[in-house]
Amino acid sequence: MNPVLKLLLESGGLSTAEMAQVLNLSEAEVNRHLDQLRKDGVLLGWRPVLNIPEEDGAVRAVIEVRLTPERGGGFNRLAERISRFDEVESCYLMSGGYDLLVFVSGSSLQKVAAFVSEKLSTLEGVLSTATHFLLRTYKEQGFLMDTRAEDNERLKVSP
Amino acid sequence: MDTTRYIARHVVDLPRSGIRDFFEIVSKMQDVISLGIGEPDFDTPWHIREAAIYALEKGKTHYTSNLGLIELRRSIHRYLERHFGISYRPEDEILVTVGVSEALDIAFRALVNPGDKVMFHQPCYVSYHPSITLTHGKAVPVPTFAKDNFALTAEALEKAWEPGCKLLVLNLPCNPTGGTCTRAQLEAIAKFAIEKDLLVLSDEIYAELTFDGEHVSIASLPGMKDRTIFLHGFSKAFAMTGWRIGYACGPAALVEAMMKVHQYSMMCASIISQEAAIEALERGSDGMKAMRDQYHRRRDFIVRRLNEIGLKCHVPRGSFYAFPSVEVTGMNEKDFAVGLLKAERVAMVPGSAFGANGAGFCRACFATSYEHLIEAANRIERYVSKLKA
Ligand SMILES: Cc1ncc(COP(=O)(O)O)c(C=O)c1O
Numbered sequence: 001m002n003p004v005l006k007l008l009l010e011s012g013g014l015s016t017a018e019m020a021q022v023l024n025l026s027e028a029e030v031n032r033h034l035d036q037l038r039k040d041g042v043l044l045g046w047r048p049v050l051n052i053p054e055e056d057g058a059v060r061a062v063i064e065v066r067l068t069p070e071r072g073g074g075f076n077r078l079a080e081r082i083s084r085f086d087e088v089e090s091c092y093l094m095s096g097g098y099d100l101l102v103f104v105s106g107s108s109l110q111k112v113a114a115f116v117s118e119k120l121s122t123l124e125g126v127l128s129t130a131t132h133f134l135l136r137t138y139k140e141q142g143f144l145m146d147t148r149a150e151d152n153e154r155l156k157v158s159p
Numbered sequence: 160m161d162t163t164r165y166i167a168r169h170v171v172d173l174p175r176s177g178i179r180d181f182f183e184i185v186s187k188m189q190d191v192i193s194l195g196i197g198e199p200d201f202d203t204p205w206h207i208r209e210a211a212i213y214a215l216e217k218g219k220t221h222y223t224s225n226l227g228l229i230e231l232r233r234s235i236h237r238y239l240e241r242h243f244g245i246s247y248r249p250e251d252e253i254l255v256t257v258g259v260s261e262a263l264d265i266a267f268r269a270l271v272n273p274g275d276k277v278m279f280h281q282p283c284y285v286s287y288h289p290s291i292t293l294t295h296g297k298a299v300p301v302p303t304f305a306k307d308n309f310a311l312t313a314e315a316l317e318k319a320w321e322p323g324c325k326l327l328v329l330n331l332p333c334n335p336t337g338g339t340c341t342r343a344q345l346e347a348i349a350k351f352a353i354e355k356d357l358l359v360l361s362d363e364i365y366a367e368l369t370f371d372g373e374h375v376s377i378a379s380l381p382g383m384k385d386r387t388i389f390l391h392g393f394s395k396a397f398a399m400t401g402w403r404i405g406y407a408c409g410p411a412a413l414v415e416a417m418m419k420v421h422q423y424s425m426m427c428a429s430i431i432s433q434e435a436a437i438e439a440l441e442r443g444s445d446g447m448k449a450m451r452d453q454y455h456r457r458r459d460f461i462v463r464r465l466n467e468i469g470l471k472c473h474v475p476r477g478s479f480y481a482f483p484s485v486e487v488t489g490m491n492e493k494d495f496a497v498g499l500l501k502a503e504r505v506a507m508v509p510g511s512a513f514g515a516n517g518a519g520f521c522r523a524c525f526a527t528s529y530e531h532l533i534e535a536a537n538r539i540e541r542y543v544s545k546l547k548a
Contacts, residue, residue: 010453011529018533022460157182157195157506159285159334 004033005042049141058105060089060134061112063120064098066127075099078125087115098130109133173292176285177512184497185506192535194523195506197334199398199479201526203435204446207397210438211431219430225422226414227255227406228433234440235406243366244379245389247408254414254421255436257428259364259392259405262417263290265424266360266388266407269416270326271296278319279328280311282335282482282510282517284362287328299324302516305484308473309338313347320355327357329377332365335513335522336482337475342375349380358413359387364405367396367447369477370455378408385410388417395479396447397439404432454479457525457532464536465523468543479526482510484519488546492521502545503538 003023007014016034020027037043067078075093079100083091090103102120106112113131121129137145163171178195185191202208226232232249240246247253256262263286271277273295279287281300291298301319303309311329329348332339340348352359359377366374378387392405407417421427439447458475465472465483472483485495492509499505510517525532 014529018529021533022529024463154196156185156191156193157178157508158197159178
């Protein structure tokens with residue numbers, strides 16, 4: 001695996017200058033690696049992972065979507081079209097009882113509901129939707145929300 | 160009332176650990192980046208912790224067999240066959256202990272008569288010398304040198320040997336030097352042990368944390384299994400220091416002798432830790448390898464930086480310790496460590512805490528985050544360049 005990519009996965013918080021130090025590369029070389037990863041479509045972008053109080057955060061929902069497959073393209077055309085909506089955070093093709101699992105977010109329950117009823121379910125080819133609102137987050141993209149438990153005191157010097 | 164007069168003489172004479180002295184200074188300071196910690200920065204992988212919780216829920220709250228849970232001894236048997244190429248019978252050649260610490264203690268107590276001589280390489284783990292003293296044995300340190308990357312050589316052993324030597328303690332990879340031996344070097348040590356009729360106590364607690372080349376256990380060499388007590392544990396490789404669990408393996412008669420001491424002093428290791436240990440051995444190898452890979456990259460970084468700074472440092476083949484020389488600074492290791500701590504708030508342990516011939520070196524543990532390592536290296540650089548100026 002690309003050493004820069006490996007380091008990113010291992011400790012995402014490092015600056016490019018720090019990454020350069022760790023990998024014994026110049027900062028320019030690290031940036032070149034990052035550019036290449038972007039060009040190759042491997043590195044898509046950056047996002048902070050936040051723990052925002054529930055009342056301030058966005059309303060999020062997961063939606064199970066059933067689709068009519070199309071000749072030639074299967075589910076791809078519709079899935080890609082759905083993915084383009086700003087409200088959609090993630091979109092996955094699934095095996096099992098439904099076809100797409102769509103994560104959406106909006107500033108209020110009404111807005112998310114309106115997106116589902118007006119935009120999503122009215123699309124030609126969408127057979128049905130089942131919307132589940134997220135109530136509480138315990139872990140997000142590898143990070144625990146309750147960080148207090150992890151605050152362990154270690155001895156400063158030990159044999 | 161003077162209560163000190165009640166203390167046994169050999170305990171009065173026992174020196175305090177140099178680590179302890181240094182710890183007292185560090186613990187009074189704020190915002191210290193510590194490279195002085197001899198343990199993984201990772202918490203124990205969750206699946207291992209979960210196995211312990213499950214064990215508690217299932218009512219695993221009782222004493223176990225003195226030797227340890229048979230399921231754990233079977234796991235240890237399989238693990239050692241697979242990864243170390245040594246086969247110990249679960250029934251009578253494996254003893255589960257409260258860390259390698261207890262295994263060392265009961266080994267010395269079971270084996271050392273007053274006056275018996277025990278060889279060990281130095282710089283070394285802080286407890287060897289005092290443990291030997293506590294059993295009224297005589298410590299015979301054997302120096303290892305930076306020029307050999309702190310590998311133990313048969314020549315050094317020959318030179319240090321004296322009549323009456325009975326045991327040889329090995330710790331490869333070594334705390335604090337990170338030194339290891341190649342197979343050839345180990346074969347020479349084995350030959351020496353056979354020639355001098357020594358029993359070997361091999362503390363291989365850092366075995367899994369070998370970054371370059373293979374880890375060879377001396378017990379796996381021809382003729383050595385019968386004269387080796389193999390000590391290992393979970394603290395380092397599986398990030399389980401707080402669980403206090405380890406084991407000793409060896410010829411049944413010797414395990415039986417150690418078990419006698421163990422049964423009267425400890426009874427058995429904590430059952431919860433034993434259950435967790437089974438999980439670690441059976442399903443912990445991916446997590447262990449991920450941690451090892453991280454230590455490996457951190458080692459490459461810190462060793463390179465220390466050498467750039469001028470603190471000459473060999474590449475430790477194993478463990479999570481770098482052992483740089485502070486010679487360029489013109490200071491001794493204690494003044495350097497205390498000066499660095501006060502000026503830049505970085506803690507490294509003075510090498511002399513690990514024996515007299517650790518003088519001139521400091522131990523830097525790299526089991527800490529890149530952010531800390533980068534910042535620590537920058538601070539050390541600043542301190543050293545001020546000294547040079
Ligand atoms: C060489 C060596 N042996 C033994 C120990 C103690 O290990 P345990 O936690 O298994 O008692 C340590 C811990 O620092 C060590 O470095």
